[in-house]
Amino acid sequence: MVLKKMFINGEWTDSYSGKTYQVLNPATNEKVADVAYGSTEETREAIKAASTAFNPWASLTAKERSVYLTNLYELMIKEKESLAESITLEMGKPIKEARGEVELAAEYLLWNAEEAKRVYGESLPASHASKRLQVIKQPIGPVGAIVPWNFPISMLTRKIGPALAAGCTIVIKPASKTPGSAVRFFELIEQINLPKGVANLVIGSANSIGDELLSNPAIKKITFTGSTSIGKKLISKSSEHVKKVSMELGGHAPFIVFEDADLEEAADGAIISKFRNSGQTCICLNRLFVQTSVKEKFESILVDKVKSLVVGNGMDENTEMGPLVDDAALEKVESHIKDAVQKGAALLTGGKVCEQKGLFYEPTILSNVNSDMDITYDETFGPVAPIYAFETEEEVILAANDTEYGLAAYFYTKDLGRSIRVSEQLEYGIIGVNDAVPTTVQAPFGGWKQSGLGREGGHQGVEEYLETKFLSIKY
Incomplete structure (x- = not known):
């Protein structure tokens, strides 16, 4: 060699x-x-x-x-x-x-x-x-x-x-x-x-x-x-x-799904954002906020899609999600999930190391996550999507901005007025409105705050x- x-x-x-x-x-x-x-x-x-x-x-x-x-x-x-x-x-x-x-x-x-x-x-x-x-x-x-x-x-x-x-x-x-x-x-x-x-x-x-x-x-x-x-x-x-x-x-991106969103499109966007590169991206979804009125329906759609993801060696053309980069990354994912479940989060899918050789972890969805859990404030950098319920636009903006980070944020809505209001109030350098992949060479990439x-x-x-x-x- x-x-x-x-x-x-x-x-x-x-x-x-x-x-x-x-x-x-x-x-x-x-x-x-x-x-x-x-x-x-x-x-x-x-x-x-x-x-x-x-x-x-x-x-x-x-x-x-x-x-x-x-x-x-x-x-x-x-x-x-x-x-x-x-x-x-x-x-x-x-x-x-x-x-x-x-x-x-x-x-x-x-x-x-x-x-x-x-x-x-x-x-x-x-x-x-x-x-x-x-x-x-x-x-x-x-x-x-x-x-x-x-x-x-x-x-x-x-x-x-x-x-x-x-x-x-x-x-x-x-x-x-x-x-x-x-x-x-x-x-x-x-x-x-x-x-x-x-x-x-x-x-x-x-x-x-x-x-x-x-x-x-x-x-x-x-x-x-x-x-x-x-x-x-x-x-x-x-x-x-x-x-x-x-x-x-670092980033700790919020991904907000409002009740008027196209839920199928939002779920597809959440998967692209969260599980691309096994969640090891600085702009990926880290906190998934879903309006209460559509939370149950959205979770059902998302879980079905996540369960179909193909996990394996990246050299296989069929693979959709590869391994984590090292043991420390795997341990952090396990730690965040264990802490959340012990504090009352519901495990909807995933939640364990894959049986195959290598540093693979199942794509995981957690529900009923709250601000007492480590995953709320600490960037996971792994294939875990924690779901938070919210009632109002004002409430979710406060929650989304409640972090020292300000790199990227995403939200899904069909309301033009809301798209303008929320875009302007989110304290982030990159905003994806109905768009989970906003990065492009002709646009500036960078963050606010820390x-x-x-x-x-x-x-x-x-x-x-x-x-x-x-x-x-x-x-």
Whole structure:
């Protein structure tokens, strides 16, 4: 089995210590790959490479940078199957979902290839006849990016796409669970002949690599997707050099079903939102609020649909839900369900580990859940949908907003007035109205409150990698 290496200054690199580690397939517990395990020195070398490459890269025209991103997009589409397989083997996602992730990831490159040519400045009216006032945008500098395991390719391109489009260079640390997906992506980067040092990949110790990215003054911006607890630490450590940060952090999405909703459509949406990627997504349904008058009927529809889900190895084309990523994830699901049932929740379906080999848990529906249960405030990150009853619109808005998170929220209704009222009152960065899959490359992605800072996607995404400079020219 070939050793997966780091990519620093255009070269494939072993860890300087020679240390490696194993990546296991959560569906089979079999070894996927041996991977180089880097630390501070490799990160420092990658930062040096990114710093050296920055000025030449930033000096290219937007069109020239755009060509590299477009070529990378085309190569990703060509290599979709190999990229998808790397995702599924490392973290268990069904292969059909993995293909969809690769397609979306490639679209982020294509979108930002075009956005590179849309970084506009301004000409301002001057207060004096002999002055000319201008505002220009310039790349912030070398970027440190930390990528999660649950969407290991799309989260990578959501960072590298706008960074390179803006004229920044980048050092990327993938999640330790999914390094092979990043390695496969960097093999494509090598094929498009991206200038050395523009994009670098460092794999290994999260603490050592993260600390170097945060403490090294050459890194001007940190971009991170992951838990709120880790994000807070990164923000705090970034303050030493006042680095710019963008953070897409935890979520605890409410999914509201009003009595006037199409219940079949709402149930389908709930399944897509909750059980996609085995519930291991930051924007997935975590609290399912159903109006009392339709609760019993909706539960019946939902349970029937959930019972038909095919759970299995993600490499099987028929699989609709794969394994959890590791033992800790499985334990958290079990803990939340046990706590809820002990406190009075009703188990409608699921509720136990699957009999097959691997880290599989049955898709689970809990009813009669209340605010005394851990699952109400703690993000589960697993295939469990807790159902809460509500009576009024005002009541459910208060309950939906009763969390420190504010990433995504969903609700189903046929009432146009309600769609406007509820959308405006929910304290979330992303709202899906009768839509369980709102994410798209042309729209901003990010959260309110403790769900993050900044946005990825849309024209807002490139702005996160730019500095604004005001010019006052007197003649």
